[in-house]
Every structure is written in structure tokens, then in C-alpha cells.
Amino acid sequence: AVRGAAAKLGEMYENGHGTGSVVLFSTVAAAVGFPNHTAIAAAKGAIEAYTRSAAAELCPRVRVNCIAPSLSDKHLAGKIMTQDSVRKALGDAHPIPRVGTADDQAALAEFLLDSCKSGWVTGQVWGVDGGRATLRPKN
Numbered sequence: 489a490v491r492g493a494a495a496k497l498g499e500m501y502e503n504g505h506g507t508g509s510v511v512l513f514s515t516v517a518a519a520v521g522f523p524n525h526t527a528i529a530a531a532k533g534a535i536e537a538y539t540r541s542a543a544a545e546l547c548p549r550v551r552v553n554c555i556a557p558s559l560s561d562k563h564l565a566g567k568i569m570t571q572d573s574v575r576k577a578l579g580d581a582h583p584i585p586r587v588g589t590a591d592d593q594a595a596l597a598e599f600l601l602d603s604c605k606s607g608w609v610t611g612q613v614w615g616v617d618g619g620r621a622t623l624r625p626k627n
Contacts, residue, residue: 489531489532489534489535490531490534490535490538493512493535493538493542494538494542497510497542497546497550497552500550501546501549501550507549507550508550508551508601508603509550509551509552509553509600509601509602509603509606510542510550510551510552510553511553511554511555511597511600511601512535512538512539512552512553512554512555513532513535513554513555513556513557513593514532514533514535514536514539514554514555514556514613515528515529515532515556515557515558516556516557516558516615516617516620516621517529517532518532518533518535518536518556519556519615519621520620520621532556535554536554536556536613539552539553539554539611539612539613540611540613543610543611543612544611547610547611551600551603551606551607551609551610552610552611553600553606553609553610553611553612553613553614554612554613554614555593555596555597555600555613555614555616556613556614556615556616556617556621557588557592557593557615557616557617558582558588558615558616558617558618558620558621559578559582559587559588560587560588560589560590560592560593561587561588561589561590562590569587575587580625581620581625582617582618582619582620582625583618583619583620583623583624583625583626584618584619585618585625586618588616588617588618592616593616596614596616600614
């Protein structure tokens with residue numbers, strides 16, 4: 489995961505196209521230990537570290553940020569949420585009790601890519617996770 493991101497960012501910067509904003513993607517599993525998520529948590533944890541280091545190296549020409557979503561209603565997660573009871577249980581595991589959507593992530597990506605709105609933001613990992621990484625749901 490990191491090699492691909494590094495290759496593209498390095499290529500962009502070396503070819504003189506190195507201005508603007510880059511958004512990488514991680515997962516809430518990099519911040520919170522979940523069973524059966526070891527490989528993805530390790531890979532995406534590396535992306536988060538890369539985000540901070542690349543931001544330090546490439547600023548001020550290139551801003552680098554990362555979005556770390558929780559479970560979202562997309563094709564991979566959709567396979568495990570075929571029953572309403574499963575969808576509700578997974579949503580209830582979040583302080584904001586629902587499953588995320590692609591629009592949740594897209595809205596933040598749009599903000600981060602817009603230099604007029606986020607021109608002073610770089611090196612950050614943004615949780616789009618319904619509070620999952622930092623809060624506990626009310627029971």
C-alpha cells in the first residue's frame with residue numbers, strides 16, 4: 489500500500505506536477521484493535537505514518553492528508569450486511585449509530601482537495617467513523 493502511494497507521489501513531485509492536495513485512505517482498524525484485521529490494520533497504519541512524513545517532506549507545494557473510515561455501506565461490507573439485523577448491530581457499534589456511506593467519505597475528500605477551503609490543512613488523519621476510534625457507544 490505504501491509503495492504504491494510513494495511511487496505516485498514521488499512521480500508527481502519529480503515531474504513538476506507537484507502542487508495541490510493528495511488524499512490517501514486508511515481504516516479505523518489502524519487506530520482500534522479489531523480481531524481478524526491484523527493485515528489491513530498494519531498496512532493502513534503504514535499509510536497513516538506515510539501521510540505525516542510525506543506531508544512534512546512535500547509541503548508547502550503538496551498537501552497530504554488521509555481519511556480513515558469505519559465500516560461503510562459499499563460492495564465489500566455490503567456482503568456482510570445482507571440482513572437488517574446485522575446492519576443494525578454493526579451500526580449500533582458506533583457512537584453515531586449507523587453504518588457509514590460513501591458520501592460521508594466523499595464530502596471530506598472534497599473538502600481536503602479544495603485548496604480554498606483546506607489550504608492550511610496537511611499531515612492529518614481524519615476519522616470518518618461515527619466516533620468509533622475515539623468514543624464508545626452509549627448502551
